[in-house]
Amino acid sequence: MAQAKRIVLASRPVGEPKLSDFRTEDYQMPAPGEGQVLLRTIWLSLDPYMRGRMSDAPSYAQPVPIGGVMEGGTVSEVIASNNLAFAKGDIVLSRAGWQTHALSDGSGLRKIDPKLAPISTAVGVLGMPGMTAYTGLLEIGKPQPGETVVVAAASGAVGSAVGQIAKIKGARAVGIAGGQKKCAYVKDELGFDDCVDHRAGDFPERLAAACPKGIDVYFENVSGAVFDAVLPLLNPFARMPVCGLVSQYSATGLPPGPNLVPVLMRAVLTKRLTIRGFIVSDFAAKQGDFLRDVSAWLKDGRIKYREDVVDGLDRAPAAFIGLLKGENFGKMLVQVAPQQAK
Numbered sequence: 001m002a003q004a005k006r007i008v009l010a011s012r013p014v015g016e017p018k019l020s021d022f023r024t025e026d027y028q029m030p031a032p033g034e035g036q037v038l039l040r041t042i043w044l045s046l047d048p049y050m051r052g053r054m055s056d057a058p059s060y061a062q063p064v065p066i067g068g069v070m071e072g073g074t075v076s077e078v079i080a081s082n083n084l085a086f087a088k089g090d091i092v093l094s095r096a097g098w099q100t101h102a103l104s105d106g107s108g109l110r111k112i113d114p115k116l117a118p119i120s121t122a123v124g125v126l127g128m129p130g131m132t133a134y135t136g137l138l139e140i141g142k143p144q145p146g147e148t149v150v151v152a153a154a155s156g157a158v159g160s161a162v163g164q165i166a167k168i169k170g171a172r173a174v175g176i177a178g179g180q181k182k183c184a185y186v187k188d189e190l191g192f193d194d195c196v197d198h199r200a201g202d203f204p205e206r207l208a209a210a211c212p213k214g215i216d217v218y219f220e221n222v223s224g225a226v227f228d229a230v231l232p233l234l235n236p237f238a239r240m241p242v243c244g245l246v247s248q249y250s251a252t253g254l255p256p257g258p259n260l261v262p263v264l265m266r267a268v269l270t271k272r273l274t275i276r277g278f279i280v281s282d283f284a285a286k287q288g289d290f291l292r293d294v295s296a297w298l299k300d301g302r303i304k305y306r307e308d309v310v311d312g313l314d315r316a317p318a319a320f321i322g323l324l325k326g327e328n329f330g331k332m333l334v335q336v337a338p339q340q341a342k
């Protein structure tokens with residue numbers, strides 16, 4: 001039997017994850033039983049939510065157990081099948097996790113047509129992050145022509161799609177990103193109207209200058225100091241889809257005072273703000289609309305995307321740790337195995 005490899009959770013991180021929180025294990029590649037398929041992972045998606053799965057704090061999803069395979073979306077190839085619905089060579093979207101091979105009974109697998117788009121997009125712009133941007137922005141943000149939409153982590157998987165969809169809907173898109181290189185990409189390549197570097201010392205003033213008519217939709221990806229600068233700029237009746245809080249994922253406690261909840265609540269009341277958290281699965285019914293619209297926008301060049309690829313499963317832990325600190329530039333992917341044409 002050939003060898004397979006997996007990365008398991010070795011310990012629950014305190015603060016930022018460390019390489020020692022992960023462990024690589026070799027195992028015998030399993031053979032598919034009746035009704036099962038054997039999958040070979042080609043692309044593993046790395047996403048900020050995985051930090052939450054490493055923790056056993058109460059959340060909307062179960063944590064990965066200690067010793068369990070790290071959770072994750074994959075694009076995989078069926079290399080052996082005892083399931084009539086799947087043939088050897090099929091490319092599928094799976095939740096196989098951080099491992100080179102996995103068994104599946106076929107439930108939860110979705111076939112991907114490699115002729116429609118590069119298969120890696122099934123975990124990127126045409127997958128969970130794209131769907132998150134599309135649904136959070138359109139179902140909660142509801143941008144109107146001429147309004148100002150602001151999104152942070154603007155060069156990343158979700159943020160890049162948020163700003164481009166806002167532009168398609170006729171809004172003004174202002175990105176926030178870490179560093180000049182990312183900001184230049186967001187403006188020059190993705191076509192945002194402006195982009196502000198949150199690492200600049202005078203970031204709040206720069207953000208205010210980039211939003212002369214205030215902010216109508218703030219798509220929240222990061223929280224922390226970025227949100228502090230956004231709050232005073234929100235217009236009456238602004239909408240705030242709360243998608244992620246990446247600056248807080250590794251926090252070990254509350255930040256030092258003062259307690260700003262009264263300031264926030266006063267703004268919510270006087271400006272009649274709509275602040276709504278969401279998880280992409282809340283909008284599963286919109287999957288068809290999302291695939292139809294974003295595939296078309298991708299095809300006609302109105303939506304662009306960028307991938308940040310590392311080679312080999314062994315590099316997943318370091319790449320994931322970097323993702324939480326903004327070291328990625330685009331959708332973070334691990335190429336676990338080369339893609340083979342059917």
Ligand SMILES: NC(=O)c1ccc[n+]([C@@H]2O[C@H](COP(=O)([O-])OP(=O)(O)OC[C@H]3O[C@@H](n4cnc5c(N)ncnc54)[C@H](OP(=O)(O)O)[C@@H]3O)[C@@H](O)[C@H]2O)c1
Pocket residue numbers: 047048049128129132152153154155156157158159176177178179182198221222224226242243244245246247278279280281323324325326327328329330331332
């Ligand atoms: N609700 C849902 O269902 C759902 C689904 C998918 C994703 N999300 C959330 O969406 C957000 C973006 O996810 P993604 O996959 O597209 O990741 P991403 O943007 O590709 O990568 C994360 C980015 O966060 C930014 N960041 C990290 N620490 C920061 C800090 N302290 N202040 C400001 N920015 C910081 C960095 O960008 P810069 O270098 O530009 O700062 C980093 O590149 C995350 O919060 C994620 O949890 C939510």
